Amino acid sequence: MNKLKxxxxxxxxxxxxxxxxxxTAPAASAAPACQPATKVKYDPHPGSIALQTSFETxxxxxxxxxxxxxxxxxxxxxxxxxxxxxxxxxxxxxxxSVAMMATRSLPSGxxxxxxxxxxxxxxxxxxxxxxxxxxVFNGSARVMDVHRSNxxxxxWLRVASPVGSFDYLRLGGVAAGLGAWHHLxxxxxxxxxxxxxxxxxxxxxxxxxxxxxxxxxxxxxxQLGAEHSRQMGDTYIDDVSITVR
Numbered sequence: 001m002n003k004l005k006x007x008x009x010x011x012x013x014x015x016x017x018x019x020x021x022x023x024t025a026p027a028a029s030a031a032p033a034c035q036p037a038t039k040v041k042y043d044p045h046p047g048s049i050a051l052q053t054s055f056e057t058x059x060x061x062x063x064x065x066x067x068x069x070x071x072x073x074x075x076x077x078x079x080x081x082x083x084x085x086x087x088x089x090x091x092x093x094x095x096x097s098v099a100m101m102a103t104r105s106l107p108s109g110x111x112x113x114x115x116x117x118x119x120x121x122x123x124x125x126x127x128x129x130x131x132x133x134x135x136v137f138n139g140s141a142r143v144m145d146v147h148r149s150n151x152x153x154x155x156w157l158r159v160a161s162p163v164g165s166f167d168y169l170r171l172g173g174v175a176a177g178l179g180a181w182h183h184l185x186x187x188x189x190x191x192x193x194x195x196x197x198x199x200x201x202x203x204x205x206x207x208x209x210x211x212x213x214x215x216x217x218x219x220x221x222x223q224l225g226a227e228h229s230r231q232m233g234d235t236y237i238d239d240v241s242i243t244v245r
């Protein structure tokens with residue numbers, strides 16, 4: 001069974017508060033090009049559906065964006081996995097640049113989530129940084145996330161340990177190339193020292209363990225994109241499904 005490697009106090013669990021505007025119904029310039037009648041066949045996962053969207057309404061729907069500086073979170077018709085539209089997160093190396101979006105509060109008592117979506121990262125960020133796929137939170141504390149290293153495209157799983165540090169696991173030899181659609185699924189079940197973490201990438205199971213240790217036992221939201229300033233990157237996102245129980 002794979003084990004996570006402890007690398008110490010790599011980052012604080014608290015999400016930094018960054019100035020910006022929280023929009024609940026952002027305007028989308030690409031809306032006229034979208035195809036609302038598009039039917040997407042989402043992979044089935046156990047639990048209740050918290051959100052499913054292909055962004056063909058021309059809005060981010062139930063995902064709440066947070067941006068600041070030169071960061072943007074919009075709907076675009078430049079890239080898409082299905083239909084004619086996708087979500088687009090754009091952040092730069094400029095000070096204060098942030099682009100992310102997150103679910104509204106998940107049902108109270110949620111301990112399990114399947115975060116399923118398609119990602120096309122067209123532009124990498126700084127070599128010593130990363131670009132996230134999904135991140136799951138308990139309040140302001142980041143519990144678990146999957147991200148791509150800008151230096152080599154390597155995928156990593158990061159888990160908040162009970163002692164306040166982060167544990168990192170290199171997800172096999174898989175490297176996520178730029179400019180192509182990739183399917184990622186993160187499955188998390190929170191149960192303290194016997195939590196479950198599973199990651200699939202393009203249909204391949206990269207990690208599965210029910211002995212992942214974390215100090216959290218509840219989930220409150222799922223995030224796409226980074227809450228950190230200057231975590232630059234261009235990411236198109238489509239056909240997102242969040243299931244909880």
